[in-house]
Amino acid sequence: MKVARLVKKLVFNEKHVKEQNVYRMNPPLQGYEHVLFSSVILPKFREEDDNAIETMLFGCSKDGEVISWSEIYCDREDWDQERIIIMELGYTIDKLEDKFETVLNC
Numbered sequence: 001m002k003v004a005r006l007v008k009k010l011v012f013n014e015k016h017v018k019e020q021n022v023y024r025m026n027p028p029l030q031g032y033e034h035v036l037f038s039s040v041i042l043p044k045f046r047e048e049d050d051n052a053i054e055t056m057l058f059g060c061s062k063d064g065e066v067i068s069w070s071e072i073y074c075d076r077e078d079w080d081q082e083r084i085i086i087m088e089l090g091y092t093i094d095k096l097e098d099k100f101e102t103v104l105n106c
Contacts, residue, residue, distance in 0.1 A: 002027060004086045005094035007034070010064055018053060021082065022064045029089065030072050032059030037082045055081045 008022040018039040025035055035057050042052040057072040073089070075081055086093055 002089075002091040003094050004035075004089075004091040007062065008064055019082075020064065022060060022062065023086070024062070025091065029057075029091075030059070032067070032072070034060050034062050034064075035072065036060040036064055036066060037085070039082065053081060055085060057085070 003026045004023045005026070006021055007024050010020040010022070018041055020036060020038045023035050023037060025033060029035055036059075037055060037057055039053055039055045042054055054074065056074045058069060059067045059072060061067060073085060075085060083093060
C-alpha cells in the first residue's frame with residue numbers, strides 16, 4: 001500500500017503563499033522519501049477572476065529543504081488540491097496527521 005504522511009507544516013507570513021507541507025512518501029515518489037507540497041496564490045489577470053492556486057511538488061529533506069527544483073508534479077486547480085494530488089498519485093493519506101510539526105515564520 002502506498003501511504004503519504006504529513007510530517008511538517010511550514011507557515012509563512014507572505015500573502016501569496018497558501019501553504020507548504022512536507023509529506024513522507026512510502027514507497028518514495030520518484031526516488032524522494034520526502035516531498036514538499038507548495039501551494040501559492042496566483043495573481044488575478046482580471047478583477048472579476050478568482051484567485052487561482054498552483055500546487056507544485058518538489059523532492060525535499062525531512063525538514064522541508066528542497067533537494068531539486070525540478071517539479072515532480074504541478075497543477076492549478078482547487079483550494080484543497082493537495083489531497084487530490086496524493087490520491088491521483090496512487091497514495092492514501094495516513095490518518096495520524098495530529099503527529100506533524102508546525103514551523104512558523106519560515
